[in-house]
Amino acid sequence: MGDILSLLWTHLDVTVAILLFGIGFTTLLLHHNLIKKIIGLNIMETATFLFLTSQGFIAGRAAPVLAEGAAAAGYVNPIPSGLVLTGIVVSVSVTAVMLALTIRLYRRYHTLDIDSMTLMMKGEDE
Amino acid sequence: MQLVQNVPFFSIMLAMISAVVTPVLPRRAAKWLSVGMVSAVVCLHIWFLPFMLSFGGSYNYMMGHFPAPWGNELRAGLLETVIALALSIVMLLSQLSGMNKLQRQIDTPKQGLFYVMCNLIMAGMLTLTYTNDLFTAYVFIEIMALSSCALMMARQVGHTMVASMRYMILSLLGSGLILIAIALTYNLTGHLLMENIHAVIARYAANGAYALPISVIIGLFIAGIAIKCGVFPFHMWLPDAYGYSTSAASAVLSSVVSKAYFFLLVKIFYRVIGIDVVLSDMALNLMLVLGVLSMILGSIGAIRCLDIRRMVAYSSVSQMGYLFAWIGLGSDVGVAAAMFHLVVHALCKSMLFLSVSPLCDASGDSKRFVDLRGAGYRYVIPGIAFSLGAMSMVGIPVLGGFFSKIFFAEAAISGAGWVRITLLAALALSTLLNAFYFMHTVLGLYRKPREGFVRQPFIKSRLTAVTLSVFGAVNLAIGFFAKDIINLITTGIQNLA
Numbered sequence: 373m374g375d376i377l378s379l380l381w382t383h384l385d386v387t388v389a390i391l392l393f394g395i396g397f398t399t400l401l402l403h404h405n406l407i408k409k410i411i412g413l414n415i416m417e418t419a420t421f422l423f424l425t426s427q428g429f430i431a432g433r434a435a436p437v438l439a440e441g442a443a444a445a446g447y448v449n450p451i452p453s454g455l456v457l458t459g460i461v462v463s464v465s466v467t468a469v470m471l472a473l474t475i476r477l478y479r480r481y482h483t484l485d486i487d488s489m490t491l492m493m494k495g496e497d498e
Numbered sequence: 499m500q501l502v503q504n505v506p507f508f509s510i511m512l513a514m515i516s517a518v519v520t521p522v523l524p525r526r527a528a529k530w531l532s533v534g535m536v537s538a539v540v541c542l543h544i545w546f547l548p549f550m551l552s553f554g555g556s557y558n559y560m561m562g563h564f565p566a567p568w569g570n571e572l573r574a575g576l577l578e579t580v581i582a583l584a585l586s587i588v589m590l591l592s593q594l595s596g597m598n599k600l601q602r603q604i605d606t607p608k609q610g611l612f613y614v615m616c617n618l619i620m621a622g623m624l625t626l627t628y629t630n631d632l633f634t635a636y637v638f639i640e641i642m643a644l645s646s647c648a649l650m651m652a653r654q655v656g657h658t659m660v661a662s663m664r665y666m667i668l669s670l671l672g673s674g675l676i677l678i679a680i681a682l683t684y685n686l687t688g689h690l691l692m693e694n695i696h697a698v699i700a701r702y703a704a705n706g707a708y709a710l711p712i713s714v715i716i717g718l719f720i721a722g723i724a725i726k727c728g729v730f731p732f733h734m735w736l737p738d739a740y741g742y743s744t745s746a747a748s749a750v751l752s753s754v755v756s757k758a759y760f761f762l763l764v765k766i767f768y769r770v771i772g773i774d775v776v777l778s779d780m781a782l783n784l785m786l787v788l789g790v791l792s793m794i795l796g797s798i799g800a801i802r803c804l805d806i807r808r809m810v811a812y813s814s815v816s817q818m819g820y821l822f823a824w825i826g827l828g829s830d831v832g833v834a835a836a837m838f839h840l841v842v843h844a845l846c847k848s849m850l851f852l853s854v855s856p857l858c859d860a861s862g863d864s865k866r867f868v869d870l871r872g873a874g875y876r877y878v879i880p881g882i883a884f885s886l887g888a889m890s891m892v893g894i895p896v897l898g899g900f901f902s903k904i905f906f907a908e909a910a911i912s913g914a915g916w917v918r919i920t921l922l923a924a925l926a927l928s929t930l931l932n933a934f935y936f937m938h939t940v941l942g943l944y945r946k947p948r949e950g951f952v953r954q955p956f957i958k959s960r961l962t963a964v965t966l967s968v969f970g971a972v973n974l975a976i977g978f979f980a981k982d983i984i985n986l987i988t989t990g991i992q993n994l995a
Binding site: 393397400401406409413416417420423424427451452455458459462465466469470473474476477480481486489490492493496 | 633637640643644647648651654655656657659660662663664666667670671674677678681684685690738
């Protein structure tokens with residue numbers, strides 16, 4: 373037990389990322405409210421980014437921004453940071469699309485609850 | 499390097515450039531640009547395929563000026579070419595055949611945007627097929643997810659909107675899992691290019707290191723792609739999405755988007771993790787279970803439907819299940835059978851979706867089976883196309899579906915112990931259920947109309963008739979050349995590893 377706790381503590385970033393991912397995942401999956409679902413999605417994505425960035429971090433090194441006279445050994449691994457930047461762009465656009473969809477659905481059904489939406493949808497004969 | 503070797507790159511760039519240009523074009527120009535682009539891609543691939551046949555093997559195509567471990571790469575091989583060609587043909591025929599229906603179902607100002615999404619999906623499909631870089635694959639997975647969501651809700655009725663919300667939620671869970679898997683892979687190997695990752699994982703597998711993380715990675719990839727393909731427990735969005743969106747959108751979603759995702763998974767197995775490692779891994783059983791469940795339950799869902807579009811949609815769930823189950827079988831023969839069925843099903847399911855919609859038009863715009871009685875007489879060519887597609891899905895000889903069933907059965911027999919029995923039983927049961935609901939529908943199309951049915955005038959479109967005939971011809975051709983195609987695919991799979 374003590375081993376596991378100390379392992380969790382030494383990898384605190386990963387532990388936090390997994391916790392956050394779990395929180396986001398369950399919120400996205402189990403909440404009925406669309407806005408809360410979108411918040412859950414954002415938490416989940418943040419967790420992924422935290423995990424990715426922390427994997428590229430090397431203690432005592434600088435951010436990968438080119439400076440005069442610095443050797444490659446002075447920087448952290450730049451690739452995870454690059455991936456996270458791309459991921460953030462994706463996440464922003466996905467959130468925008470989800471919000472736009474939510475507005476559409478709210479205008480039509482006057483609710484944010486996905487279950488009552490589904491019920492009303494089934495009532496429509498199309 | 500010869501000029502023809504640029505085809506994968508040119509095709510992707512053509513699709514991307516058309517996607518960027520289309521939003522500012524007027525509606526008609528947008529439509530014809532998209533059709534022209536897809537035809538150009540088809541022609542390029544028809545030029546490319548003989549080259550790849552004589553080339554034998556595969557080559558990597560450097561993007562930009564950064565060499566291998568750092569830069570981005572495409573990779574072209576025989577299997578990629580065959581899949582890209584088949585899916586581009588599906589895309590072209592779907593766009594042409596669904597065009598008239600689309601003009602009636604989508605608001606006029608938004609029709610141009612529909613083609614933007616088609617172009618993006620085309621770019622995504624080609625990139626997922628050709629890319630050699632795991633992170634590029636992730637980016638295009640997201641692009642495909644967003645554009646398929648837009649394609650789904652292009653026709654704005656309650657059903658499509660709720661379905662696209664559900665699709666987005668599930669699809670993002672899937673992307674999240676895939677991203678975690680990619681992060682773990684990077685973490686373990688320090689590379690993003692498929693070959694470099696493969697080399698490192700092969701080294702780990704040789705001395706038994708990191709067995710558990712590799713299993714987790716395989717499991718995450720399987721779960722992520724299964725969610726995106728709409729395999730059984732994750733299919734809640736699928737019947738509404740395919741059943742209510744415009745026919746071209748349903749055809750593209752069921753035949754291009756989910757097939758591209760699935761091909762990416764196969765590529766990840768062969769090129770990233772290494773098929774030997776995957777086949778000996780426990781995580782592969784997940785695929786088998788998902789596949790068998792969705793084969794059976796998808797068919798049962800289809801039987802319970804009262805509406806022809808939803809029935810065809812549910813049949814997609816069951817057919818994706820075949821693909822998953824036979825990869826889960828864990829042998830090269832199984833993968834070849836699944837790849838063959840991927841091509842057959844892509845061509846067949848899109849034809850079914852596109853022939854259903856004119857049949858519904860001929861039945862007073864109703865999708866219910868009772869109203870569709872006699873629709874085969876009212877509108878002949880779609881009736882024939884639907885019957886042909888249904889017979890292929892059931893596995894009537896000479897058609898493509900018959901050969902996929904044969905290849906599936908052969909592959910299942912070569913399997914071991916309980917896997918063989920499960921797969922053969924599932925194949926038999928699912929074929930029986932397939933035959934039940936498809937033949938029931940086809941017979942219904944040629945029955946006397948129900949009492950009191952008033953025949954309403956409807957518009958017959960020449961374009962739809964021509965494209966559906968071409969579709970039928972392509973489906974017949976697949977059956978006639980089944981042996982050659984499976985040989986191509988088997989060679990392609992050998993080159994893939």
